[in-house]
Amino acid sequence: MIIFIWFIALTTTIPWAIFFDLVVIFSDAPDVQLCIEVWPEPMNGALYFLIANMVFCYILPMILITMCYVLIWIKVWRRNIPTDTKDAQMERMQQKSKVKVVKMLVAVVILFVVSWLPLYVIFARIKLGGDIESWEEEILPIATPIAQWLGASNSCINPILYAFFNKKFRRGFVAIIKSRRCCGRLRYYETVAMMSSSTSMRKSSHFYNNNSSTRKIPFQDNAVSYIYNNTGV
Template identity: 35%
Template sequence: IQLGPMWNFTAFPEWNRNKNATFSQYYQHSLAVAASYILSYLFIFILCMIGNGLVCLIVLKNKRMRTVTNLFILNLAISDLLVGIFCVPTTLVDNLITGWPFSNAVCKMSGLVQGMSVSASVFTLVAIAVDRFRCIVYPFKPKLTLPEAVITIVIIWVLAVAIMCPSAVMLMVSQMEDHYIIYDSDYNQTFPMYSCYEDWPDTEMRKIYTTVLFAHIYLAPLTLITLMYSRIGVKLYSSSMPVSEHTAVNSNHPEGRNVVSRKKIKIIKMLIVVALLFMVSWLPLWTLMLLTDYANLSTDQLNLMTSYIFPFAHWLAFSNSSINPIIYGYFNENFKRGFQAAFKFHFGVRNKVYTDGDSSNSTIQKKDKRNISGDRAVLTNRHGCWSGWDGSGCQNE
């Protein structure tokens, strides 16, 4: 990476003649605060890289895991990896030092990739919710095939690039007029401040674009996900057929009804977690961005936001990409076994092969075919996906 011109140290003896000049320290925070930022961002970066990397490895290495749902999970893991690679490091550097230390090309590329990755991640969440909604609420409709899932993923990335193109075009590195950075306490080394920002011709255009992004990357997806998962929850709770069949077929197991009920409760909890995690992780950052554009904030308020509140909001938003693999491992036995195998932690599943419910070698074939309906419901991830059969008779694709 080529460093930007702000790194060419120069002296400005004329600054004392300019009463309107503003000087800022090179390092924005004390050592203790900077260390806390570094450790916090490093933690989610490592978690994101290892967790999503293992998710990609598990899906790609095991042919039985290549289902429609897992293909969406793979795409989500890839977008989360891009968030970790391009969002976390550059945001951390931007929070630690004053000004933009990189070139104009890096400014445009980092902004594009960051927004594109986040958009693709959100759109993938919606695609998974739609797929599960069709499967559970309308189980007899044609299911999404693998080629159709690939086309959907391509459309997701095309939309992600399209919605972030205006930002990439407007992003540029510009020198801040009458703003200088102090490299030492004696004012012997100062240099002009450069900033990477969207240079819109009109502030109203920036407000409109921010509103469009908020509607398409947060508000609309969250609304759709909440509505679809709520409908799925109602469907599961209102469906009594799987419980009665399970109890009738397995009359020797009086606790059968309770087992199925526990599975339903676990699914509903997961659906609530899906909506809450997405909403809680991204709401603070979107709130700050809207406040920056629409609220008439004072200089002190802006300094407080950029120095302390924005770094935490970014960390919280990026942590959503890091926590996804943990949700997979918690709700999905297939991914849990894959993680255990990768870390050599077998925990009693040493001889088990992690497979999806649609595999010809799946453990479901070991059961009596009369006991299939409603007898196996394995959660796949935090997005409300299923593997095998669910309470409404929906079979995995």
């Protein structure tokens, strides 16, 4: 699969290596040249952009990401945590964890679409929209770099997004900051363990106090610990 992805990436970018060339922009300044596309037929350049760039680099990835995350959402939503009995509080904890996962998946798809959309709108206007108006010539030199930066920023948004929706990651990050040491692994793990244990004990105590008449302590600890350790609630 990885080889196939690299093959598609290389084949779709080969025309750029062939049809890009240095072109003199201003006749009175022949030393000023820009590397731009020079196609034998302008229609070929528009067709290449439409198929290779728009379809393979934006529309198709958007469809695949959406389909994969929909399948993940269905899998997560149908999943039930194995327990011996049902409890209202445990149901709420499961539901909260599922909603959090769904929110993260939706946010990933929306950010991908929004991040790359301005750049492809600009390129579509340049390639397929005909002659550029005078007011567009003033806006495009400013808007294009911003759109390129916005699209490239999508590569670093996902890790931040995953951390934002993951309480364990945030707790570990805070522990590293508090340790004041970049290589203090032992201190980091001890801090995380203490924080996790304290939180788990508070949840278990609250669960026991609310359900002491119908539950036994060993089951409460196991059930709540399972939800906490496997869902990050």
